[in-house]
Amino acid sequence: MFFCQCAPVFPPFFLSRQPSGLCFLSVFPPPLPEMKEKNPWHTPATIIITVIGVIAIVALVTVAVLQNRPVLQKYKYGIVLDAGSSHTALYIYEWPAEKDNNTGRVEQKYSCKVKGKGISSYANTPEKAGESLNECMQESVKQVPKERHHETPLYLGATAGMRLLNLENSLASDKVFQAVEKALQGFPFSFQGARILSGQEEGAFGWVTVNYLDDRLKQGLETTGALDLGGASTQISFVSDNYDISESPSNSVTFRLYGNDYNLYTHSFLCYGKDQALLMALAHQTKSGPKTIVDPCFHPGYLEQKQYSVLYDSPCVSARKPQNPTTTFSHTGAGNFTQCQDVVKKVFNFTSCQYSRCSFNDVFQPPLQGTYGAFSAYYFVMDFLNLTDASTPLETVKQKLASYCATPWNQIVQQHPTIKVKYLSEYCFSGTYIVTLLTEGYNFTSESYANINFIKEIKGSDAGWTLGYMLNLTNMIPAEAPDLPPLPHAGYVSVVTITALLLFVLVILSLFCFCPGFKKQPHIV
Numbered sequence: 001m002f003f004c005q006c007a008p009v010f011p012p013f014f015l016s017r018q019p020s021g022l023c024f025l026s027v028f029p030p031p032l033p034e035m036k037e038k039n040p041w042h043t044p045a046t047i048i049i050t051v052i053g054v055i056a057i058v059a060l061v062t063v064a065v066l067q068n069r070p071v072l073q074k075y076k077y078g079i080v081l082d083a084g085s086s087h088t089a090l091y092i093y094e095w096p097a098e099k100d101n102n103t104g105r106v107e108q109k110y111s112c113k114v115k116g117k118g119i120s121s122y123a124n125t126p127e128k129a130g131e132s133l134n135e136c137m138q139e140s141v142k143q144v145p146k147e148r149h150h151e152t153p154l155y156l157g158a159t160a161g162m163r164l165l166n167l168e169n170s171l172a173s174d175k176v177f178q179a180v181e182k183a184l185q186g187f188p189f190s191f192q193g194a195r196i197l198s199g200q201e202e203g204a205f206g207w208v209t210v211n212y213l214d215d216r217l218k219q220g221l222e223t224t225g226a227l228d229l230g231g232a233s234t235q236i237s238f239v240s241d242n243y244d245i246s247e248s249p250s251n252s253v254t255f256r257l258y259g260n261d262y263n264l265y266t267h268s269f270l271c272y273g274k275d276q277a278l279l280m281a282l283a284h285q286t287k288s289g290p291k292t293i294v295d296p297c298f299h300p301g302y303l304e305q306k307q308y309s310v311l312y313d314s315p316c317v318s319a320r321k322p323q324n325p326t327t328t329f330s331h332t333g334a335g336n337f338t339q340c341q342d343v344v345k346k347v348f349n350f351t352s353c354q355y356s357r358c359s360f361n362d363v364f365q366p367p368l369q370g371t372y373g374a375f376s377a378y379y380f381v382m383d384f385l386n387l388t389d390a391s392t393p394l395e396t397v398k399q400k401l402a403s404y405c406a407t408p409w410n411q412i413v414q415q416h417p418t419i420k421v422k423y424l425s426e427y428c429f430s431g432t433y434i435v436t437l438l439t440e441g442y443n444f445t446s447e448s449y450a451n452i453n454f455i456k457e458i459k460g461s462d463a464g465w466t467l468g469y470m471l472n473l474t475n476m477i478p479a480e481a482p483d484l485p486p487l488p489h490a491g492y493v494s495v496v497t498i499t500a501l502l503l504f505v506l507v508i509l510s511l512f513c514f515c516p517g518f519k520k521q522p523h524i525v
């Protein structure tokens, strides 16, 4: 009755329309009209309809907003310990609880540098390797909310320091792992094990980290290569369109991430981290077991007594140990970049290559492609030398290095009183090594050098293999692109509101058009 026209009826019945717009059936004829015009929108029926309509819209929009409001954000956590050759670092990652395996970005929440050296240095006192982790682990217990402790995965991955110890003395390496595992099991997290990462894993997970943080994987953009320089090994990983896997299958890692296939070239050079490379460079200069060496990679005026036993205490150099060296030798500096480059070049073998193209040491490398992120010691060294700006031409980098190396040692110490003397004394060597490794080793030219970005972190998370490792072990990067909701929350609410308003207007208009009582015409009272 409310929304229809008054249908025709037959006598003895009459239909009369009330001012409210309602039609009544009556046996009395309708009273004679009295001409009086009323505004039809002010009738009780239209007011009731309007109020009900407004309440319905408010209810609809409220339900839509409440139903779809982002719930109070809860997070999940993962902990990774990077047991490097020189030190161990702990990273806590967090991500929105309802979005694992989907669209939520994993971010670094906290990092802790373990005091002391890397776990491989505890070969003779393994239990101390476990103890060394306690302080950072106790801090993690505070950082992760208590109710999440038991479900937070905890991983320890060891890199080149433990690779070398394992080569040298696998029993000692096992004992270090036992001690470390025992210590980590004492914390309330879900300990997932401690193991040595292969060089290939280290390279590939570093590449995943850089490209994940840059959102390149999810968006299917061209990827960035990853250059990682550690103390005992160095990794190069990049996608090259001209990489023929059959030429060197051992350098290939294939991924399917977010619906895209990647064929990654990666290689890890054991012993070519900057600390082991320095030992190799010193070994070349001490072949004959001299009492003094004048090293072009150290500043003029630098003088330190060093022990042959310490210098050759690494599988990277032990085979080259001179027959009858004195116990110690005087290590003095000459500060000459060009001569230093000549010394550094000796640690690479550029002569043999069984493939169509090589980097060095008979290792295949496809043509370089795209941009690169260079992190870890690449960053520490280049940042100290003020050479991280990608717009600095390679020639300028070399000139600045030459001038830095030639600076007298006492001046360097005066200029940097807060920096550890060990780091300080080695920047000339490390800078020269980096430039030589990149240009002579990996074949970066003056042009392609400009494609290298020296980075420490991306969007607040450190560049390195740890994040990629955790993403992989927790299946956090899906092989296929996740289905996204067609509209974001705000868009959804807007569409519901606009639709409700349109419906309301439509109802009012249809009443106005089809129910004569709503038309603006004189009402017969």
Ligand SMILES: Nc1nc2c(ncn2[C@@H]2O[C@H](COP(=O)(O)OP(=O)(O)O)[C@@H](O)[C@H]2O)c(=O)[nH]1
Pocket: 083, 084, 085, 086, 087, 118, 159, 160, 161, 229, 230, 231, 232, 233, 273, 274, 275, 376, 377, 380, 381, 384, 423
């Ligand atoms: N200058 C400088 N060097 C650092 C710093 N932290 C680490 N390093 C050096 O960076 C390298 C990192 O090595 P690490 O991760 O332990 O080695 P990996 O196991 O070979 O990957 C080592 O040569 C360290 O001495 C820092 O804060 N400043």
